[in-house]
Amino acid sequence: MKTNFSKLALIAAIGLAAAGTSYAHEDYSEARIDHWLRHVSESQSAPTANQLAPFGYAATKNADREVSLPSGGKYFNVTRLETLKLNVGGKSVVWTFDTLGTAAFPLSKIVPEADGITVYLTENHFYQGS
Incomplete structure (x- = not known):
């Protein structure tokens, strides 16, 4: 019984961790190139010589x-x-x-x-x- 409870607790913890990471970033377009370009264009550093x-x-x-x-x-x-x-x-x-x-x-x-x-x-x- 103790092993079943441990397995169930592990599955629940993994499920909660996976669900929690989906809320880590509000922008759902991260896979799109415009998301990356926006970060690059907002960069304050100028190109080096x-x-x-x-x-x-x-x-x-x-x-x-x-x-x-x-x-x-x-x-x-x-x-x-x-x-x-x-x-x-x-x-x-x-x-x-x-x-x-x-x-x-x-x-x-x-x-x-x-x-x-x-x-x-x-x-x-x-x-x-x-």
């Missing part, structure tokens, strides 16, 4: 790899969100290619001495759908 940079940003972390571009080079490939140490025309820069929506751009946008070299970006496989 790195988030607004169209070609990425100078990195403070170690580079994933180092690329030395010879004079007369025409292009090189990079994966989006990859951090590289670029050696071009006697200059070095560590750069993170955070370029959402950009497929290619002139490297001279980052390193003025790299005139005529194009950066081609491929998607990072960690961020592609399956």
